[in-house]
């Protein structure tokens with residue numbers, strides 16, 4: 320079969336699945352990426368696809384139909400200007416977090432010997448992005464999950480992010496104590512789904528991503544945000560920043576917490592995707 324026909328058929332199936340489950344996604348790109356994965360190179364629309372490759376393509380489309388995230392099928396996800404290896408057992412980086420990384424990078428670039436700590440780092444997209452973009456920065460990524468930290472270390476090595484160190488543990492606790500009061504930027508994209516709302520998530524999230532990556536088990540989903548705000552006062556240097564990626568509607572609940580803890584420059588901004596926001600607070604100088 321010609322590649323263009325196979326892609327068209329694959330796209331149609333993926334579209335019907337997306338419609339059925341209410342998923343979002345560009346079926347054209349998904350079908351193309353799946354075929355490229357099967358061939359091990361970019362397809363040419365006019366080429367003839369062998370029976371074996373056609374079968375392999377349809378098998379992967381079928382896996383996607385069960386709700387398996389495309390990143391697990393392909394084994395990678397793109398983030399800013401690099402490609403990360405993705406394996407089951409950890410949170411799949413989302414495009415929305417590129418804005419969080421960009422906001423951190425912007426603030427790190429103009430500092431002399433910048434220190435960036437990315438809490439709840441997962442497989443490390445935000446930490447690796449800043450380490451690559453600001454080579455003079457010392458970057459730490461922390462996650463409670465050993466599986467996530469292992470994947471983060473492997474990705475950092477593959478991507479040449481030598482200035483990024485990944486530590487397993489709870490929030491600030493595994494960091495070297497002499498970093499207290501010296502961090503320029505703390506970022507966090509916390510698990511923020513309220514514990515009573517897990518069942519409402521799409522199947523590709525709740526079935527495939529571990530529960531601790533989605534919720535902190537609190538009723539309002541804001542426990543880790545509260546902690547980064549209160550514990551951050553001890554770790555972040557004067558004039559340094561705390562950046563929290565969260566859904567837009569939470570700004571009204573997080574703003575007073577930042578205010579009470581004495582942060583200045585409190586704001587809520589969003590990138591092009593507009594699905595999440597980055598809430599900022601600054602430790603007074």
Ligand SMILES: C[S@@+](CC[C@H](N)C(=O)[O-])C[C@H]1O[C@@H](n2cnc3c(N)ncnc32)[C@H](O)[C@@H]1O
Nearest residue numbers: 410412439440441462463464489490508510532
């Ligand atoms: C929503 S995911 C974000 C991952 C990553 N920042 C990203 O954007 O791809 C939340 C992460 O928080 C981690 N986590 C949950 N509780 C934690 C804690 N107490 N301390 C550190 N990390 C935690 C989870 O293991 C998960 O990787």
